[in-house]
Amino acid sequence: xxxAIRDLRRSWRRFILVGAVVALVAVLSTVLAGLADGLVxxxxxxxxxxxxxxxxxxxxxxxxxxxxxxxxxxxxxxxxVPGAKATPLGVSFVNxxxxxxxxxxxxxxxxxxxxxxxxxxxxxxxxxxxxPGLVLAAETRDLGVKIGDIYDLGxxxxxxxxxxxxxxxxxxxxxxxxxxxxxxxxIAYGNDARGRFSAVALQLPGGVDTAAIxxxxxxxxxxxxxxxxxxxxxxxxxxxxxxIRGFLLVISALIVGAFFTVLTVQRTRQIGxxxxxxxxxxxxxxxxxxxxxxxxxxxxxVGTAIGAGIIIALKGGSAPxxxxxxxxxxxxxLLIVVGIIGSLVPLRRITNIExxxxxxxxx
Amino acid sequence: MTNxxxxxxxxxxxxxxxxxxxxxxxxxxxxxxxxxxxxxxxxVAVPGEVLVLTGGSGSGKSTLLAxxxxxxxxxxxxxxxxGIAATELSERRRTALRKERIGLVYQSAxxxxxxxxxxxxxxxxxxxxxxxxxxxRRAARLLADVGLTSRxxxxxxxxSGGERQRVGIAxxxxxxxxxxxxxxPTASLDPELAAxxxxxxxxxxxxxxxxxxxxxxxxxxxRRADRHFHLAGGKLHARELVGD
Numbered sequence: 001x002x003x004a005i006r007d008l009r010r011s012w013r014r015f016i017l018v019g020a021v022v023a024l025v026a027v028l029s030t031v032l033a034g035l036a037d038g039l040v041x042x043x044x045x046x047x048x049x050x051x052x053x054x055x056x057x058x059x060x061x062x063x064x065x066x067x068x069x070x071x072x073x074x075x076x077x078x079x080x081v082p083g084a085k086a087t088p089l090g091v092s093f094v095n096x097x098x099x100x101x102x103x104x105x106x107x108x109x110x111x112x113x114x115x116x117x118x119x120x121x122x123x124x125x126x127x128x129x130x131x132p133g134l135v136l137a138a139e140t141r142d143l144g145v146k147i148g149d150i151y152d153l154g155x156x157x158x159x160x161x162x163x164x165x166x167x168x169x170x171x172x173x174x175x176x177x178x179x180x181x182x183x184x185x186x187i188a189y190g191n192d193a194r195g196r197f198s199a200v201a202l203q204l205p206g207g208v209d210t211a212a213i214x215x216x217x218x219x220x221x222x223x224x225x226x227x228x229x230x231x232x233x234x235x236x237x238x239x240x241x242x243x244i245r246g247f248l249l250v251i252s253a254l255i256v257g258a259f260f261t262v263l264t265v266q267r268t269r270q271i272g273x274x275x276x277x278x279x280x281x282x283x284x285x286x287x288x289x290x291x292x293x294x295x296x297x298x299x300x301x302v303g304t305a306i307g308a309g310i311i312i313a314l315k316g317g318s319a320p321x322x323x324x325x326x327x328x329x330x331x332x333x334l335l336i337v338v339g340i341i342g343s344l345v346p347l348r349r350i351t352n353i354e355x356x357x358x359x360x361x362x363x
Numbered sequence: 364m365t366n367x368x369x370x371x372x373x374x375x376x377x378x379x380x381x382x383x384x385x386x387x388x389x390x391x392x393x394x395x396x397x398x399x400x401x402x403x404x405x406x407v408a409v410p411g412e413v414l415v416l417t418g419g420s421g422s423g424k425s426t427l428l429a430x431x432x433x434x435x436x437x438x439x440x441x442x443x444x445x446g447i448a449a450t451e452l453s454e455r456r457r458t459a460l461r462k463e464r465i466g467l468v469y470q471s472a473x474x475x476x477x478x479x480x481x482x483x484x485x486x487x488x489x490x491x492x493x494x495x496x497x498x499x500r501r502a503a504r505l506l507a508d509v510g511l512t513s514r515x516x517x518x519x520x521x522x523s524g525g526e527r528q529r530v531g532i533a534x535x536x537x538x539x540x541x542x543x544x545x546x547x548p549t550a551s552l553d554p555e556l557a558a559x560x561x562x563x564x565x566x567x568x569x570x571x572x573x574x575x576x577x578x579x580x581x582x583x584x585x586r587r588a589d590r591h592f593h594l595a596g597g598k599l600h601a602r603e604l605v606g607d
Contacts, residue, residue: 003487005476010518203372271475278462278538279490356434358469359546361425 003274004291015295020258022296022301023251026335029245030307031314031321033331036241037322043237044228045169046108046137046176050118052201053229055089056219060105063222063230065198067092070219071196077217077313084204087116088197090184093174096153102149102162108171111184111197113325118201124166124178132183136173141165142163156187172232173320247333253338257345260292264346271350272357281351289343296339304332379446382408382431382542383384388439389412389426397437400426402597412540413565417587417602418594424578425546427594431576432544433461445541452464462491462568466535466573469565470547472527474519480530481507483514489539499539505533509563525556536571543568545577549584557583 008015057079061068070088078086091146097104112118114129127135134200136145149162160179168176186195200219204210210221222230229235264271271284308328314321388584389401390582394538399474400423418424430442433449444464449457474483481502490496506512519527528548535543543585545564549557561577565587568575577584585591585604 002482002486003477006482010477044484104396127520198430227459269473273469275431276461276467277487277490280458280459283490299532302525356487358430358431358467358473359425359434361435 001290004287004294008291008294009260017085018255019295019299019302021255022252022335022339023306025248025255026303027298027307028329029248029252029331030304030337031310032241032245032248033327034307034311034314034323035186035319035320036238036245036321038243038328039237040234041229041232041322042170042173042320043231044171046110046171047169047224047227047231049167049169050201050234051120051203052118053204053224054202055222055224056086056166056200056202056214056217057191057198057222057230059218061216061220061230063227064091064117065230066093066135067269068198069196070198070200074217074219075197075200077213078200078202078219081204081208083214085117085203085279086157086192086200086210087113087118088181089199089201090170090181090188090197091199092184092188094156094187094261096151096177098145098149098154099159100148100150102146102151103144105143105145105151105176106174107136108174109173109187110168110176111181111187112178113181116181118202119178121166123164127163128178128180130163132160134160135164135166135168135178136162137168137177138165139170139175153187156190158187160181166283172234187207208263215346225343242314249334249338253342256296256342260288260343261346261349263326264288264349265290268353269357271353272355275353275355276358283352284345284353288346289340292343293336293340296336296343300335300339301330304328369440380541381410381445381485382460382576383404383443384427384431384440385443386440387427387430387437387442389423389430389437401430401438404597404599406431406576406592406599408542408576410574411579412589413568413575413584415585415588416576416590416594416599417580417585417591418578420558422593422594423597424563428544428546428576428578431542432465432467433602440441441475462538465539466540468528468531468535468543468545468548471524471551472519472531474518474527474530474534479516479518480511480522480533481531482524483519483534484537487534491538501537504534505536508532508536508567509533523556524552525559528552528560532567533561536567537600541572541574543573543575545579545584547576547579547581549581554566554583557581558586561587 001083004231057063058068058070068334074089075086078084092109092111094107096107114125119128125134134151145162147162147164152159168178170176189196194279214221274284311323384406385405387401389402390397390399397414416424430437430502444460478486484502484505485498506515509532511526511529514522549560552560561583564575588604591602591604593602
């Protein structure tokens with residue numbers, strides 16, 4: 001790195017362009033990481049917040065609540081597992097309109113029983129046990145919903161007052177509204193509920209023969225992570241984001257590779273000179289890749305910082321973004337790794353440069 | 364042929380230090396037929412002498428220098444550096460031999476634009492894995508030898524052609540070589556500076572006991588030559604020395 005460091009210090013202008021491009025890629029990739037996190041959170045934060053370890057669905061429903069209908073026997077089968085906690089959960093989407101003047105909102109209505117382990121806080125249990133009402137995700141307050149607003153839930157004919165707000169999060173990009181399970185059943189099925197609900201949320205001890213219970217209960221068990229896949233749009237969004245970020249990484253690697261190749265061609269005579277002075281190809285390659293790595297690391301750091309600033313500035317706006325240091329840092333680390341991989345492109349070219357070039361002689 | 368072979372080996376023994384080329388043959392394919400560049404050429408440069416090579420363009424001067432500097436292998440024949448038969452060595456050993464025993468001075472100095480005079484010299488130490496302090500000390504002494512102490516922190520772009528070439532000479536001397544090869548070292552200099560640079564090379568050659576070979580088009584090196592050969596038709600022809 002003797003030469004690389006001094007070259008960077010004294011000819012930094014030459015590296016501005018490639019540094020700027022890598023930094024821009026880093027900005028974009030950081031913002032996309034924020035958007036991806038935001039979308040994921042928007043889609044599944046309500047589920048992530050709930051303290052269940054797995055969920056039993058109707059077989060073939062693919063973790064989609066609206067396709068899954070279970071009844072009492074399934075719940076019983078899971079409740080009978082020694083050491084397990086099992087509770088019914090009803091989930092459906094409704095459009096809620098307020099005749100009392102509140103804003104119209106889309107809601108993911110979650111029906112839970114008052115004694116459910118899903119209701120973690122005392123006030124929540126009390127609200128679920130008392131006269132029927134809505135406990136809404138705190139985000140709805142920002143939309144202008146007030147305690148005491150009355151909401152008509154879809155075409156069900158059920159009207160409920162807003163009892164309070166909680167950090168319920170959202171599901172399928174809709175804020176969650178908690179209601180007692182019985183109320184949910186009348187929203188979803190009217191007077192013909194027959195004890196139906198969507199799924200059984202579980203806290204299972206280790207070593208349970210889940211296959212046997214699934215068979216007896218006629219259910220399909222999904223891990224907590226797998227339940228996110230059922231959130232509307234979740235899989236497609238994740239795939240889209242992953243693809244865009246993948247392309248960005250490939251582009252970044254190619255840019256670094258192309259730049260370093262051009263640089264190598266420009267330096268052919270200098271590399272020949274170094275070799276004539278006794279430097280091995282490994283020495284020249286270490287020096288060159290060290291230089292590219294320094295540029296990529298510097299540019300990525302700058303770009304990531306700018307990207308993080310943009311995410312923080314976008315927070316609270318209409319785009320769902322989330323700032324998670326973990327994913328920002330891992331996206332930066334990935335960019336650095338592919339940048340260094342990209343700088344391996346002219347390796348052969350460097351190896352093939354003959355020291356005789358220093359004398360202008362082709363051998 | 365056999366007779367020539369014997370005299371060649373005898374002469375090599377005599378030149379157990381310095382540079383000796385024996386029976387060097389180089390041909391390049393030029394379309395359908397091959398063109399002979401160096402035709403069974405012999406050359407000896409002994410310590411403490413400046414040997415000057417002239418020749419028309421395309422006569423093979425640079426090729427000869429590249430072969431003598433172990434930068435390329437000849438089609439046939441042998442190169443001896445201080446009596447070591449370099450042509451029989453592996454590429455790795457040749458590189459090591461070049462690092463330790465051969466200093467190269469290039470046309471227009473061929474300095475690295477990003478490095479100061481001091482660092483041009485230090486780089487040689489860095490490549491050779493020498494201790495930083497040692498190479499700094501040696502570099503400072505060599506810069507003083509070529510009269511450039513005050514320009515130690517100047518970049519090539521900040522120096523004149525003559526200064527650059529003096530740095531180039533100091534750099535060539537960094538690894539304490541026994542053989543010094545110059546490729547048109549005065550080509551880009553005006554006559555006055557050319558004389559200065561040549562004098563420096565000649566003085567260092569005599570002071571350090573180097574076997575020096577200079578390839579040139581210019582008159583300046585000829586005035587300080589101990590021997591002069593002209594390369595034509597792939598052979599060396601001895602020439603009279605021009606007096607000062």
